[in-house]
Amino acid sequence: MKPHVIGGVTIKAPMRPEYNTILTPEALEFVAHLSRCYAPRVEELLARRREVQARYDAGAKPDFLPETRHVREGSWRVAPLPADLQDRRVEITGPTDRKMVINALNSGANVYMPDFEDSNCPTWRNLIEGQINLHDAVRRTISLSAGGKTYRLNDKVAVMLVRPRGWHLWEKHVAVNGAPVPGGLFDFALYFFHNARELAARGSGPYFYLPKMQSHLECRLWNEVFVEAQRVLGIPNGTIKATCLIETLPAAFEMDEFLYELRDHSAGLNCGRWDYMFSFIKTLRNDPTRIFPDRGLVGMDQPFLRAYTQLVIQTCHKRGVHAIGGMSAIIPVKGDPSANEAAFAKVKADKLREVTDGHDGTWVAHPGLIPIARTVFDQHMREPNQIASKPRGDVRASQEELLKVPTGPRTVAALRNNISVSIQYLEAWLGGNGCVPLHNLMEDAATAEISRSSVWQWVRYGAVLDDGQPLTADKVCVAIQAELDSLRQQVGNARFATGRYLEAAFLFRLMVTSTELQDFLTLPAYEILVATEFGPTWGAPQPAQGARSRM
Incomplete structure (x- = not known):
């Protein structure tokens, strides 16, 4: 076996016949074009991350940027949202294997996030078969026969917001001009190229979740990618909509700036709380006063997480867009009703906090939790969202509050x-x-x-x-x-x-x-x-x- 060269892209992986649907010369030319245009910028932004982290390691602390104060204090709003993104009260996330795609779309959630990032291992097979599965799902031809059962889509399914990989991840199965392609560009380009027009024809659109960004400059790059991708395929600017995950500590100080950079393409912000906790440790890693307690004790009642989630709500509602809550990682326990009852009580309390705070939707990792989350949001959110009804002008999240170390034992x-x-x-x-x-x-x-x-x-x-x-x-x-x-x-x-x-x-x-x-x-x-x-x-x-x- 040896590499294949197709559409200006070198593929260092097997080319199975079924992959030809996705890895067409035209699609790979699109991948190559975006990589040539923007891979150098990715390198520059990653170098900037290292420079900023070096300042934190030397004692600096994340803070609101003085040079973008005019953005935070401005009266601008993001572009209007399409009809199928108005109500996002329950969202489910998961990888892109065929059964998962069908079950998630049928789950009763409003939104399904097919994930090429944190819940996906980027093997060549996972990546390309995932694209095939989404291609078939968009056209509603996806099905699966397994274990004596046949899985097909229901008449009503969730809206898809695809999560490509973050800027720090590279696709080393594929090279352009001898260099790996940014993983996020690879994931985005293949999905967008094959599905953008089809989605628009069906009354939806190419929607995305954008992970792991640490600066509004990284949002700016995504916006430039979106503008160029739409131009090349002749799709109206602003058709793409993207929700940014606020899952790094530096991002908490640039929420307005994230929305501003993507304002023609923005679909709001999400509280990516698990990565946010990790980023808190990583960003302040040289500060011995910031040591975390047991993982299980860092709940959403900790002051630094309360400040962060409420600031997301205030920022989004001020700009006319959704603030989506965090993921519940709990899954049902088979054959243990008492354990399930306790677990479900925790989920209910978590979702109740989110909806009463003002979130417009929430995440779950298992379809068994969708009824719980939906019931809580239906009881407390009568409208499709809370953008107008809960502006949260009372929130005052300072640098000190956002950097407050969580308390608890280490065992x-x-x-x-x-x-x-x-x-x-x-x-x-x-x-x-x-x-x-x-x-x-x-x-x-x-x-x-x-x-x-x-x-x-x-x-x-x-x-x-x-x-x-x-x-x-x-x-x-x-x-x-x-x-x-x-x-x-x-x-x-x-x-x-x-x-x-x-x-x-x-x-x-x-x-x-x-x-x-x-x-x-x-x-x-x-x-x-x-x-x-x-x-x-x-x-x-x-x-x-x-x-x-x-x-």
Whole structure:
């Protein structure tokens, strides 16, 4: 096997016949065009991230930008929203495998976010088959026969908002001019090229969720991509609508600016609270006064999260657009009614807080939670949204409030849970699965990042746990081995041997004992994935014709 060159793009992965629907010369020419135009800008923005982080590492703190004060104080509003984005009270998220796409669209949620990012492992197969599934879903031809059942779409389905990868992720299966394509551009370009006109013809449009941005300049780049993509395909400007996830600490200080940069294409902001917690640790990683307590104790009642979520509502409603609440990662427990009752009570309380605060919708990770979320929002939000009825002019979120460290204990039990979750998630991710149910929670890259970064932080600063002892690198290595041994017993020797537990544990140990906090756990994991995905001979130099074998 050797790379293929199609439409100015070099594909370093197998080309199955069914992929020809998506990887057409015309679509790949579109990918190549956007990559040539904007990949250098992505590099510049990532370099800027490193520069800004260096200032934080030296003692600076995130704050509202003086140079964009006129944007925050201006009276502008975003462009009007299309009819099918007016009511977004319940949204479900998940990966793009065929069964998930059908079930999520049929789930009764208003919106489904097909995810190429945190809940997706970016294997070549996952990426291209995901695009095929969305292509078929848009045309309502998608179906699946499995386990004696046939899955098809209902007459009424959710609206799709696709999440491409963040700017920090690259698509290394594909190259333009010898360099990888930004993963977000690859995901966006293929979906937009194949589906934008079809969606418009069906009364909807190409809608997106934009993740992991740390600056309004990164929003500006997405806006330029949107303008150019619409121009090239002859689609009216402003047809694209995008919701930005506020899931990094620096972004909390630039919410108005995010909306302003995308004002012709904006569909509001979302409280990506799991990544936001991780970003709080990462951004302030050199400050020993910002050590997190147990992950499970950092609830939405913590002052820094209350300030952040209410500021999202105020900012969005001032600009005439939706403020979407955070995801409930809880999943139903089979065969345990009492556990389910307790879990559902937590979900109900979470959604009640969101709707009474003024959110216009909320996220769930499991279809079993949709009725709970819908009931709460239906009871307290009679209109399609609360943009006009709850402006939240009372909110005053200061820098101090947004940076207030969460309080609570740090325990040995939480350490062990963080280690176990991280190893199991990484093992699944290296095996091609980016969304894993663990301990009655749906774990994805965002939730795993909290576990990983918390352990790093506790080791870095020798946090004293509830056993009265400071955590050291040696102690965490012993704990990692203990959890690895426990996992071997849980899954059995055969599953352990065929899985990737040792690789996952080794990678986790490297990351939590390093002097520097790795930006994202998926970055080193992706290097392993790409190196092992197709076997050792993929892309290897071919012997010249007539060359004699050394066998």
